[in-house]
């Protein structure tokens with residue numbers, strides 16, 4: 001590759017620095033009048049990591065291979081014939097899959113990446129959330145391709161305040177190669193932040209209510225479980241999203257769920273224990289709390305509603321070890337504390 005890191009590559013987009021079309025001059029203008037442009041010179045130190053390596057000469061743990069392609073397609077429900085047979089290619093969106101370290105992780109991560117995270121941790125930006133990723137595809141991957149990659153810290157944003165809290169966006173760019181030639185790029189952006197509001201000790205965390213999902217929580221307050229319906233194609237969707245995955249339309253209305261459902265799948269939460277997730281008194285039959293400390297174990301179900309969409313919630317009214325796939329459940333509203341009410345599903349009746 002001959003492109004210099006300074007040159008805006010084709011397809012490169014503006015990181016969420018708030019810099020407008022005027023670019024860097026805007027950033028300076030913002031910094032000057034601010035009351036705390038760069039507390040402790042932190043931003044300057046973070047910025048010094050731009051362009052430094054986040055992972056060096058990584059090697060994919062497997063060659064591009066048919067079993068992983070098949071598993072991916074099954075998990076995604078992708079039946080495209082291009083991904084099967086003797087001339088199969090790998091789905092382009094698998095790009096990152098070939099670079100993943102698995103449970104045992106990677107040994108190729110650079111010191112720079114860890115240092116940057118340590119700096120942010122020290123400054124109080126201890127939480128992390130992935131915000132978006134984008135991929136560019138240069139050519140198709142085929143079984144037998146040997147994957148190598150390098151990763152670079154591309155940008156660190158100025159301090160930003162979001163609804164989650166204040167922090168810095170970090171964009172990492174991974175260049176993926178097959179047999180030594182560039183096949184694609186994967187850009188991954190996270191927000192490393194200090195949470196805006198800590199849930200008081202022992203309380204169940206509050207949901208993040210925003211303009212995309214406020215209607216859902218209004219429904220809960222009125223003891224209605226509302227499902228979004230695309231007014232373009234009629235597709236139901238849950239959880240709430242600003243647009244339709246089926247047709248892309250932004251317009252929607254809602255239908256109220258009947259409250260009937262079945263357990264599509266479930267997990268039992270044993271550890272770690274979170275006091276806020278105490279099994280509520282009177283909502284669970286039998287021995288749901290063998291340790292007597294009030295914090296579980298408890299069952300978390302993926303509930304398939306009668307309307308066809310699925311949602312995650314607690315299964316109550318049944319001992320955690322008696323929850324089963326296919327068990328009929330019915331919606332009810334659980335008052336967790338004076339501010340928080342949640343839709344949960346009671347199982348076991350006639351099941």
Ligand SMILES: [Zn+2]
Pocket residue numbers: 230231232233234235244245246247248249
């Ligand atoms: Zn639609």
